[in-house]
Amino acid sequence: MDKIVSKIVALVVPGLVLFVALSATVITTALAAIGPFGILGGIAFLGIIALFSQAITEFGFERIYVQVIKELIKKGETKESILKKIDSYKISKQLKLELKYFLSENCPKDLDNLE
Template identity: 35%
Template sequence: MDEVVKKVAALGLPGVILVITIATTGLTGAAAIIAALAFLGGPAGMLGGIAILGLTSLISNALAKVILESFLISIYSQRRQTEPHTKLLKEIDFLLLFDLNLKERLKATVKTYTVNIAKEVMVILENVPGMTRAHHRDFISSHPIMRLRDGTVVRTWKNPVGVDHVFLGDRNDRMIYGGFVGWIHSEGLQQALTRIRRDFT
């Protein structure tokens, strides 16, 4: 079951729509696939949907074992770990579900992601080439540039000689991480900050 959830989650919205179509139309086999692909349309059309064919039997078996809600919650639980929450919430609004309460439960699943985001961001920053721990005295000189989903604030500062610093502050504006990189590694830090903004805000 977990393997099926991961494969459907990797497909994103098309996989979710295929699951819903198979579950709600009462169609099986080729009819369910054609209906789902026709619904998806898009630039890839049915040819793009052919890649989904291999998952049809897995999805059918999984749906026979669990109800649609559990299956969708499992998919979104997997996807919320790697995709922006705002994207997933908009996607859930787009889904054609007859049970509006199911949409709310799916949204709650996305919103209750409890992984420690600050720790994940620290790992990303620690992996920037040349990253060196910064002194806490420089934290007060930094300026907020973004707030993460868990309330952690990312702050930056460039010292008088042009060395880039990055800090993480908790909800009470206390430093929980600080680091800096030399000039030659500034681009790596900027790339890490772009990734953090994309994945954790």
Template identity: 35%
Template sequence: MDEAIKKVAALGLPGVVLVITMAATGLTGAAAITAALAFLGGPAGMLGGIAVLGLTGLITDALAKVGLEDFLTAVYCERRNLEPHGKLLNEIDSMSLFDGDLKDRLKLAVTDGCGCKTVVDVYLTDVTKEAIAILENVPGITPAHHRDFKSSNPIARLRDGTAVRTWKNPLGVDHVFLADRNDRMVYGGYVGWIHSEGLSQAIDRIRKDLT
């Protein structure tokens, strides 16, 4: 999937439109390129050579594995390292194909690196890595979406300044997040009801050993 992300990111906006077109229509190959060009209103050169490179096949595989939002998040995570953030934010705002919530989440990927694993890893200290390791060992732990991060509240702060945040959703599912000194999410996870006690014990251990 990394190859698809890098190639779409290199194309910029035309690549993003191609991905959305394929996800929305199910089209592939030349038909997908034609539909994307129709939306862009641009010359064939904007997407020239894609069929030769086999990019539509890579996109199809990536969408099947991770879905549209996660794939677009990965693309913008790649582009945020290559292009001005202001340009990307304006691009996201201008896209009528995005709903409001998706726009907000993609903007967070651009500005804060939310959802960008390769971005947040750079900032992780040994203390935060140890906290993540403790949480990852909780039975049933599942990655949480960054959209739920804003609903969480801080309950403790690690020695390196990382905040431990928790949230229980309306269904009573327990979530835990870690945020860096700039309040950017660097980890998120949740467990089902049967594993809530295990998560609670992990948080207690983090409080005892790492704060």
């Protein structure tokens, strides 16, 4: 029985070493793949994603999209071009309708008083 256990252990230990090595390789490969400058870029990209996700959870998608529309209006984009951009966003139909309503209510008004 001891010989069988020792044979199994002899096979498992290299398997664990291989598993750890593969895990580390997969992590470094994934970081290098998502980052613009290799592994360090991948780590930085994950940090940026963390900041964006924190902003989204703090403010919500609606407020962020409304702020984007306000900036587009301030930059002089036309109502039609903003409507095309809203239609191209990968968001729900309900949110698209809310953004279009916001645009229709605020585009003709004085741009300095947008809230």
